[in-house]
Amino acid sequence: MNADLHCHSTVSDGQLAPTAVAQLAQSGGVTLWSLTDHDEVGGQREAREAAAALGMRYVCGVEISVTWASRTVHVVGLNVDPACAPLVEGLARTRNGRAARAEAIGERLEELGIPDAYAGALRYVSNPDLISRTHFARHLVESGRAENTQDAFSRWLGEGKPGYISHRWAKLADAVSWIKAAGGEAVIAHPGRYRYTQLEFDTLFGEFIDMGGKAIEVVTGSHTPDQYGEYAAVARRFGFEASRGSDFHAPGPGTIAPGSLPPLPSDLKPVWERWL
Numbered sequence: 001m002n003a004d005l006h007c008h009s010t011v012s013d014g015q016l017a018p019t020a021v022a023q024l025a026q027s028g029g030v031t032l033w034s035l036t037d038h039d040e041v042g043g044q045r046e047a048r049e050a051a052a053a054l055g056m057r058y059v060c061g062v063e064i065s066v067t068w069a070s071r072t073v074h075v076v077g078l079n080v081d082p083a084c085a086p087l088v089e090g091l092a093r094t095r096n097g098r099a100a101r102a103e104a105i106g107e108r109l110e111e112l113g114i115p116d117a118y119a120g121a122l123r124y125v126s127n128p129d130l131i132s133r134t135h136f137a138r139h140l141v142e143s144g145r146a147e148n149t150q151d152a153f154s155r156w157l158g159e160g161k162p163g164y165i166s167h168r169w170a171k172l173a174d175a176v177s178w179i180k181a182a183g184g185e186a187v188i189a190h191p192g193r194y195r196y197t198q199l200e201f202d203t204l205f206g207e208f209i210d211m212g213g214k215a216i217e218v219v220t221g222s223h224t225p226d227q228y229g230e231y232a233a234v235a236r237r238f239g240f241e242a243s244r245g246s247d248f249h250a251p252g253p254g255t256i257a258p259g260s261l262p263p264l265p266s267d268l269k270p271v272w273e274r275w276l
């Protein structure tokens with residue numbers, strides 16, 4: 001089983017339409033796929049149909065932006081019913097603040113000597129409800145203010161950088177409850193990316209379990225290979241099931257293609273076993 005349960009399309013901050021991501025996944029050997037756009041399930045029908053046409057198993061997915069202890073955590077919902085009202089309404093509320101936040105990022109960048117960043121970012125946005133920092137990053141790269149997307153975050157857009165505007169996303173308990181209402185499983189995405197203390201991590205994982213959370217991502221394009229081992233150990237310690245996904249956003253050098261990461265450590269229980 002080559003499962004890739006974390007990918008993005010033009011429905012959020014990815015560069016390819018759902019069908020094109022499905023084709024890349026299939027050609028990369030993926031046999032179980034999920035498209036997990038940020039805060040949005042508008043691509044699920046296209047993704048499911050494309051997966052069926054290509055002979056891949058599919059589970060509907062979403063990656064929800066959450067604020068926990070004043071920082072952003074991403075929670076992936078897998079095997080959700082994308083028509084479930086509490087999920088659809090919760091995601092709509094989560095997306096709500098993005099437009100004003102983007103204007104604020106644009107104003108901040110303007111103060112920093114980068115005019116027209118808001119208009120520039122908008123040129124890369126396909127879904128007007130989902131303007132993301134990634135769209136600003138593309139503009140910063142294209143206009144020569146950053147070497148690549150990663151550099152745009154390191155210089156301008158990342159937490160604590162001059163172009164960073166803090167934002168309140170969904171509550172963890174709400175995100176988990178929407179996913180559960182939609183019949184899905186909640187997965188803490190790329191835990192290695194969060195700058196929490198050990199105590200905060202333990203509290204986060206404990207609260208997540210109390211809410212009914214069962215899994216974390218272990219092998220993800222947003223972890224270093226060292227972090228695969230580190231979060232495999234966390235999964236063992238907390239009894240979490242494990243997930244795997246590229247976190248694919250765009251093709252190109254330095255990006256991880258769907259299906260191309262190593263398998264999960266064999267002693268971990270894959271979150272997808274229940275769906276096979």
Ligand code: AMP
Binds near residue numbers: 038065132149158249
């Ligand atoms: P937003 O939801 O608007 O805050 O944007 C978050 C998105 O920015 C993430 O989903 C990633 O796609 C991207 N991102 C965040 N940090 C980085 C980074 N350090 N390098 C590259 N992309 C990043």
Ligand code: MN
Binds near residue numbers: 134
């Ligand atoms: Mn993203």
Ligand code: MN
Binds near residue numbers: 063074189190
């Ligand atoms: Mn994420």
Ligand code: MN
Binds near residue numbers: 008063
């Ligand atoms: Mn992601």
